[in-house]
Amino acid sequence: MRLHRLLDQDRPEIRFRLDGAEMTARQGDTLLTAILAAGGGWLRRSEFGDGNRAGFCLMGACQDCWVTVEGLGRRRACGTLLAPGMEVRRG
Amino acid sequence: MKVVVVGAGPAGVRAVEQLVRSGLSPTWLDEAADGGGRIYQRPPAGFRRDARALYGFEATRAAALHATFDALAPRTDWRPGTLAWHIRPQARRLYAMQDGAQQEIGYDALLLCTGAMDRVIPLPGWTRPGAATLGAAQIALKAQGCAIGRRVAFLGTGPLLWLAAYQYARAGVEVAAVLDTTRFAGKLAAAPGLWHAPATLATGLYYTAWLRARRLPVTEGIVPLAIEGDADGVTGLRWRDSAGRDRATQCDAVAMGWGLKPEAQLADLAGLPFDFDALQHNWVPRRDAAGRAPVPGIYLAGDGAGIAGAEVAEIAGARAALALLEDAGQGVDAALVTHLDRALRRQARFRAALDRAFPFPSALAAGLADDTILCRCEAITAGELRAAAAEESALVPAPEVNRAKAYSRVGMGRCQGRVCGPAGAEVLAAALGCTVAEVGRLRGQPPVKPIPITAMERVAG
Numbered sequence: 271m272r273l274h275r276l277l278d279q280d281r282p283e284i285r286f287r288l289d290g291a292e293m294t295a296r297q298g299d300t301l302l303t304a305i306l307a308a309g310g311g312w313l314r315r316s317e318f319g320d321g322n323r324a325g326f327c328l329m330g331a332c333q334d335c336w337v338t339v340e341g342l343g344r345r346r347a348c349g350t351l352l353a354p355g356m357e358v359r360r361g
Numbered sequence: 362m363k364v365v366v367v368g369a370g371p372a373g374v375r376a377v378e379q380l381v382r383s384g385l386s387p388t389w390l391d392e393a394a395d396g397g398g399r400i401y402q403r404p405p406a407g408f409r410r411d412a413r414a415l416y417g418f419e420a421t422r423a424a425a426l427h428a429t430f431d432a433l434a435p436r437t438d439w440r441p442g443t444l445a446w447h448i449r450p451q452a453r454r455l456y457a458m459q460d461g462a463q464q465e466i467g468y469d470a471l472l473l474c475t476g477a478m479d480r481v482i483p484l485p486g487w488t489r490p491g492a493a494t495l496g497a498a499q500i501a502l503k504a505q506g507c508a509i510g511r512r513v514a515f516l517g518t519g520p521l522l523w524l525a526a527y528q529y530a531r532a533g534v535e536v537a538a539v540l541d542t543t544r545f546a547g548k549l550a551a552a553p554g555l556w557h558a559p560a561t562l563a564t565g566l567y568y569t570a571w572l573r574a575r576r577l578p579v580t581e582g583i584v585p586l587a588i589e590g591d592a593d594g595v596t597g598l599r600w601r602d603s604a605g606r607d608r609a610t611q612c613d614a615v616a617m618g619w620g621l622k623p624e625a626q627l628a629d630l631a632g633l634p635f636d637f638d639a640l641q642h643n644w645v646p647r648r649d650a651a652g653r654a655p656v657p658g659i660y661l662a663g664d665g666a667g668i669a670g671a672e673v674a675e676i677a678g679a680r681a682a683l684a685l686l687e688d689a690g691q692g693v694d695a696a697l698v699t700h701l702d703r704a705l706r707r708q709a710r711f712r713a714a715l716d717r718a719f720p721f722p723s724a725l726a727a728g729l730a731d732d733t734i735l736c737r738c739e740a741i742t743a744g745e746l747r748a749a750a751a752e753e754s755a756l757v758p759a760p761e762v763n764r765a766k767a768y769s770r771v772g773m774g775r776c777q778g779r780v781c782g783p784a785g786a787e788v789l790a791a792a793l794g795c796t797v798a799e800v801g802r803l804r805g806q807p808p809v810k811p812i813p814i815t816a817m818e819r820v821a822g
């Protein structure tokens with residue numbers, strides 16, 4: 271899945287790392303937006319072997335967007351704002 | 362008097378306004394970083410669209426609510442980014458978490474304005490990246506300026522279906538299809554009862570007319586079949602039209618939803634009884650017309666107390682706060698109370714007509730194929746839930762949803778059944794041959810959302 275940046279996108283660029291790879295996003299992005307707009311495609315792998323997930327509700331209800339942020343632990347990608355230099359890992 | 366308010370959406374803001382007017386300074390928390398709630402969610406700092414661009418027809422209401430919130434927050438103990446995760450009603454204590462730090466808050470009165478979430482019906486492929494709720498599609502656009510795809514199909518029923526499709530089309534996204542599972546939805550949307558709220562009706566009709574005028578592919582009375590995809594996510598949606606023909610729509614995202622359900626886990630932990638509202642087809646926490654719960658010190662307002670929309674949420678928030686003040690022996694403006702009660706009664710007639718126009722398609726949920734994933738947390742299928750109800754099962758058949766949860770784990774995952782609950786109840790009721798009201802509702806458990814285990818142990822110990 272890819273999020274498409276449409277409106278209000280003239281915000282400063284910030285950099286972060288996704289599974290070790292350098293990525294670019296915008297200030298004010300959630301982790302979910304940053305990853306899925308940069309072409310990450312998904313957020314987590316189902317523990318039950320039925321494929322990748324990329325969130326569902328975007329409002330903190332479904333819990334299907336958990337990623338790990340270095341130093342912060344597990345976070346919901348839809349409700350966590352990206353900060354410059356964050357190291358994000360997917361499970 | 363120590364008052365705590367959970368939620369800073371339309372209901373919470375109007376409630377706190379009344380409390381502050383009476384000289385109180387409540388503790389006010391919301392899991393979100395800012396006030397506004399769902400409909401009037403504000404983007405983070407740095408976004409520049411104005412209210413008109415963000416909220417369309419609701420811009421004036423949104424701006425008014427935000428202005429009220431901004432004026433109130435400094436006059437209260439406002440705690441953004443704070444999740445309320447447990448209540449002990451006898452001890453009158455609320456447990457919350459902010460930035461990983463635990464908070465224990467005592468209260469004399471607690472006002473819950475926790476809002477709602479999308480109600481969904483699973484279908485094959487709905488866990489694929491690119492499948493999302495209607496609310497999610499809106500939030501991406503409103504709060505992040507992004508679309509969930511380049512070519513998006515909209516599936517479900519109810520006002521949010523048309524609204525979300527309209528908002529996407531306006532933003533320049535290709536709308537692959539608007540697929541309404543209600544037959545004649547457009548005509549029903551103009552049902553007589555809806556004239557009780559002419560403004561809302563007018564905007565609803567405007568969206569549908571706008572979509573049709575642009576010849577966007579709108580189809581009513583459809584049956585969804587499957588969301589198709591590959592390793593990259595969604596590639597299409599298969600569905601059956603009202604004439605029984607199988608159809609396919611190419612798209613890279615699907616936004617789906619069948620109305621809303623109350624976010625009522627905290628009300629549950631507060632010990633409130635729940636009733637099944639047959640018209641709205643939801644379990645709702647019990648309260649009187651003013652918002653008083655049968656548990657002392659607890660009040661409810663907004664969509665968390667039963668789905669009624671943003672306008673009602675504002676009225677109900679103010680009314681519940683006045684009930685709280687009355688019960689505390691404070692004088693309240695009797696004319697205002699009368700005015701609010703009248704407005705609530707008028708809106709209730711509108712809501713009933715809306716619920717009749719867009720009924721929850723129970724049969725669609727009840728008829729899920731055995732191999733369709735029902736619980737996305739733990740990838741449990743509809744068939745596995747049916748097995749919990751089967752006579753030939755080695756165990757005693759599960760007579761209600763909580764026993765079925767223990768057998769099948771449906772509802773035991775990290776979302777606590779928020780997503781699978783409504784459809785799961787339909788599957789179980791059909792398997793048992795009883796009504797969905799008879800299979801009961803999933804009981805809420807602390808924490809209402811996952812939090813670090815150490816924080817919970819500290820409270821339990």
Ligand SMILES: Cc1cc2nc3c(=O)[nH]c(=O)nc-3n(C[C@H](O)[C@H](O)[C@H](O)COP(=O)(O)OP(=O)(O)OC[C@H]3O[C@@H](n4cnc5c(N)ncnc54)[C@H](O)[C@@H]3O)c2cc1C
Binds near residue numbers: 401
């Ligand atoms: C995603 C979504 C989009 C919607 N969009 C529209 C729309 O465009 N137009 C429309 O007419 N209606 C929309 N609705 C319907 C909406 O429910 C109502 O219009 C309105 O927002 C209800 O107001 P409220 O104050 O009752 O709840 P909300 O606005 O939902 O506010 C509830 C608040 O409580 C907070 N909260 C909940 N639980 C907790 C907790 N445990 N701890 C801390 N905080 C908590 C939430 O973070 C939220 O901010 C939408 C609903 C959803 C779910």
Ligand code: FES
Binds near residue numbers: 348
């Ligand atoms: S997408 Fe549902 S909790 Fe984040």
